[in-house]
Amino acid sequence: MHELESALRAEKELRRQASDEHQAALSGLRSRLSELEAERDALAAEKVKEIARLSAELAQLRAELSQVHERVTLPNPAPSTTSARAGKVVQGLRRIRGIGPAYQRVLEQLGITRVQQIAAWTEADVLAFAEKLKIRADRIGKDDWVGQARALEPDPDD
Numbered sequence: 060m061h062e063l064e065s066a067l068r069a070e071k072e073l074r075r076q077a078s079d080e081h082q083a084a085l086s087g088l089r090s091r092l093s094e095l096e097a098e099r100d101a102l103a104a105e106k107v108k109e110i111a112r113l114s115a116e117l118a119q120l121r122a123e124l125s126q127v128h129e130r131v132t133l134p135n136p137a138p139s140t141t142s143a144r145a146g147k148v149v150q151g152l153r154r155i156r157g158i159g160p161a162y163q164r165v166l167e168q169l170g171i172t173r174v175q176q177i178a179a180w181t182e183a184d185v186l187a188f189a190e191k192l193k194i195r196a197d198r199i200g201k202d203d204w205v206g207q208a209r210a211l212e213p214d215p216d217d
Contacts, residue, residue, distance in 0.1 A: 151163065151172070151173075151174070152166055152167070152171065152172070152173075152174060152177070154174060154207075154211055155174065155177065155202075155204050155207045155208055155211070156202055156207060157198070157199070157202030157204060157207075158204065162192060165191070165192055166188070166192070169188070169191055171188070173213075174208045174211050174213070175208070175213060177204055177205060177208035178205060178208035178209040178211075180204075180205050180208075185199050185200065185204075185205065
């Protein structure tokens, strides 16, 4: 009986030690959890401040952009025989919106010198000249070079 009581006391002591160790571990984990939550809250507060700062900066930039936009008036690019910038009469292939000096030079080197030649282009011609100009054929289609050419008056030197 004395042995059983001694064994029970030893077991009770072991259980108490294990319980104390678990309590200590649990207390340490709770403490670490509190530290991590404090770090998270501090980081979140910093992020909120950063977002507020960036939002204010974005609002300021939008206001500046709006002011610049109000001051700048862009010409409406409509097919015309006059150039809005220079006030000069645009002649030749450049009367077609989308054909600038570089495209005009290449087209002239390829034998296209008159608007009426473009007006007569077929779909195959559009594909061929797009390849030679090193542009996509749908660019010619979007700017409607053929349609514009058909709508324009014949070249003055014809």
